[in-house]
Structures are given as structure tokens and as C-alpha cells.
Amino acid sequence: MHAALNLAVDARELVKTYKGGVEAVRGISLRIPAGSVFGLLGPNGAGKSTVVKMLTTLSAPTSGTATVAGHDIVREPNAVRRAIGCVAQESGVDVQATGRENLMLQGRIYGLRGRELNLQTIELLDRFTLTEAADRLVKTYSGGMKRKLDVAMGLIHQPQVLFLDEPTTGLDPEARAEMWEQLRELAWDRGLTILLTTHYLEEADQLAQRLAIVDRGRIVIEGSPDELKAELHGDAVTLELAADADAERGRDLLGSMTVVEQVALDGRVLRARAADGASAVPGLLGALDAAGVTVAAVTVARPSLDDVYLRHTGRSFSEAEEEAGRAKRQDRSAVAA
Structure with missing residues (x-):
């Protein structure tokens, strides 16, 4: 009471x-x-x-x-x-x-x-x-x-x-x-x-x-916020692919590597988690380069709320925003019709 x-x-x-x-x-x-x-x-x-x-x-x-x-x-x-x-x-x-x-x-x-x-x-x-x-x-x-x-x-x-x-x-x-x-x-x-x-x-x-x-x-x-981020052990690794890179091939390649987990593709951006991001990056870049998937930029960061969202919903926050935008446009089109 x-x-x-x-x-x-x-x-x-x-x-x-x-x-x-x-x-x-x-x-x-x-x-x-x-x-x-x-x-x-x-x-x-x-x-x-x-x-x-x-x-x-x-x-x-x-x-x-x-x-x-x-x-x-x-x-x-x-x-x-x-x-x-x-x-x-x-x-x-x-x-x-x-x-x-x-x-x-x-x-x-x-x-x-x-x-x-x-x-x-x-x-x-x-x-x-x-x-x-x-x-x-x-x-x-x-x-x-x-x-x-x-x-x-x-x-x-x-x-x-x-x-x-x-x-x-x-x-x-x-x-x-x-x-x-x-x-x-x-x-x-x-x-x-x-x-x-x-x-x-x-x-x-x-x-x-x-x-x-x-x-x-x-x-x-x-x-x-701290509790939710603390649940995500390790680092967030973000790889921005070159415009002509085969993004899906890059995603599949990273998904097969044991050094990373929770691999997701957001447009031309690959996101993954690694226990030690700094140590994992050289191997990731080498594997992607060998497969002909060019990386334009890479960052390593501690977990964020975007990472929390990705883990629990299966998609990034920006993907969810785009999905909501598409749904809203479809609703408007249906009303107009």
C-alpha cells in the first residue's frame, strides 16, 4: 500500500x-x-x-x-x-x-x-x-x-x-x-x-x-539508461561502406565471423558488436577487403541507446523511423484514394 x-x-x-x-x-x-x-x-x-x-x-x-x-x-x-x-x-x-x-x-x-x-x-x-x-x-x-x-x-x-x-x-x-x-x-x-x-x-x-x-x-x-547500456557487453563497431560496395555481401561475411555478433545492415552502414572493438577492427577490414567490399570509414564506441534498441527490436532506430515514415505515407495515400 x-x-x-x-x-x-x-x-x-x-x-x-x-x-x-x-x-x-x-x-x-x-x-x-x-x-x-x-x-x-x-x-x-x-x-x-x-x-x-x-x-x-x-x-x-x-x-x-x-x-x-x-x-x-x-x-x-x-x-x-x-x-x-x-x-x-x-x-x-x-x-x-x-x-x-x-x-x-x-x-x-x-x-x-x-x-x-x-x-x-x-x-x-x-x-x-x-x-x-x-x-x-x-x-x-x-x-x-x-x-x-x-x-x-x-x-x-x-x-x-x-x-x-x-x-x-x-x-x-x-x-x-x-x-x-x-x-x-x-x-x-x-x-x-x-x-x-x-x-x-x-x-x-x-x-x-x-x-x-x-x-x-x-x-x-x-x-x-546506464543499466540498459551495461547489458551490452563489449563495443559497438560501425562500418560505413563505399558507395559501390556490396552491402549485403558484407553483412553476410561479418555474420559468419565469430569475433563479432549482432550484425545488422542499415542502408550502407554495417553495425556489429565485439568484445574488444579495437582489436577486432583490423581482422574485419582485412576480411571485407579480401571479399571486395570496400569500407569508407569505421568507428568503435561504447554501447549507446541505439545499440540497445537494435538488440531488443532487431533493427536500428533510424530503420524504425524510416518504417514509420513509410507507413504514414501509405496511410495518407490510402485516405487520398
Whole structure:
């Protein structure tokens, strides 16, 4: 009983099936301790946003149960909404209003008034370095500034749980790094529970204390980034093949060599694992050269989340993204037809 009280999110076997029998989420369970940062990592179309929609009461589950901040998402939707902040993929700011007006309107929606609303607005403008721009129309803001305002609006009522759905999509690297730092400070200073969805491997690695990798509507593995990477013994070896090289022949050749394992081909890039990558590389290059498969570049690195994804799904993250993109284009073509 005590453990349950310390869970900000407790989801059991959530399923979401759309018309036509399309299963977007296929039995996802999450137990997220209060005060932690939890990441849902997966390519576009993996089901991450659908999970967030269910947990934030925007979409009813087909089956399964969940509580957020101790409230049942089906039986107590209003209580859930009061306890959470939600920042969707698409910006929710009014570009014809100022930053300050956006924050104050959002606060009033949650019942804030007077001194409490003013103080909270000032504090958030300062936290997200928007004070100087507070009284400018949001249509003059940069993409990074708009995204910071989105997050500030999600925090105006001091929620217990903050949902961030792809919080840095579309931001340049500098704005993304700044957002990461601000989110770390929020989790540290306020003890806020943050659930973020992302398809950026580095973002999950940088921010999440624990994460779940989502693929095709299911969780395939869960743990801290370090734990997941530690499961992969040895080094990641990446070989970029020349444009005229026979990539499939190279893959088959490496697959027959005992010095490497988990060989995968991603376009013209061969990926494999070796107990000692530096020692294995000369032999790999020699074998490929003898077979007439020219290598343009080779790198050896410690395990990454991309390697974790490859191990548990059988394809690289970039391959999964391309697959999702093709599926989306096919769906659009079918609708147009």
C-alpha cells in the first residue's frame, strides 16, 4: 500500500485499438515513482503519444487501468486534469497574445487569481528567461521561446505530474540543450514527476532517470539508461561502406565471423558488436577487403541507446523511423484514394 502511494503513474496493461482494428498500444504497463523523470523512447508511430493521451484523459483506453497522481483516469478524469500539466507536440500558445497574457489566462483556467497568479507568472517568466519578452506578442518569439512558454503554461498551476510529448521537436541544438537544462532544474528543484516522450536518443539518455523503449505499441525493455547500456557487453563497431560496395555481401561475411555478433545492415552502414572493438577492427577490414567490399570509414564506441534498441527490436532506430515514415505515407495515400 505504501509503495502504491509513492507512484505518480501506475498503468496496467493499457490497450488502445482504433476503428478498423488498428492497435496503437498493445498492453503497456508503467510504474513511475513520484519525483522522477521517466522517458518513453521510440520512433514516431510507436504508440508513445497514444499512451500520453490515455494518461492525460484525452483518449479513453480500450482496456486496462491507470492512476495518475492517485486518481483513476477513467473514473476521476477531472481530478487527474487538475493534478497534471501537459505540453503537447503542437504548440498551444496564442500567438496574438503576449507571453504574460498566455500564462495568466492559463492560470485563470485553473482557478488562480490575484497575488498567487501574479507571483506564479513572474516566477515562470524568470525561470524560462522570458521576462524581457513577456509583454511582446508571441508571434515575434523564436521557436525555442515558444516552446519554453508552452512548458511554463503547463506548470502555471504547480502540477504534481508534467507530461511532455516530444518537448524539443523542431528546436535547434542550442535551444534543445537549453530546454534540457531547464527540465533538469525543474525535476531537481520542485521534485516534479516528469514523463516525457521522445524519439531523440540523446534526449532520453540525458534526461531520463528511467526509460522504457516502445516499439510497435509495446514496451520491449525498461531500465535506467546506464543499466540498459551495461547489458551490452563489449563495443559497438560501425562500418560505413563505399558507395559501390556490396552491402549485403558484407553483412553476410561479418555474420559468419565469430569475433563479432549482432550484425545488422542499415542502408550502407554495417553495425556489429565485439568484445574488444579495437582489436577486432583490423581482422574485419582485412576480411571485407579480401571479399571486395570496400569500407569508407569505421568507428568503435561504447554501447549507446541505439545499440540497445537494435538488440531488443532487431533493427536500428533510424530503420524504425524510416518504417514509420513509410507507413504514414501509405496511410495518407490510402485516405487520398
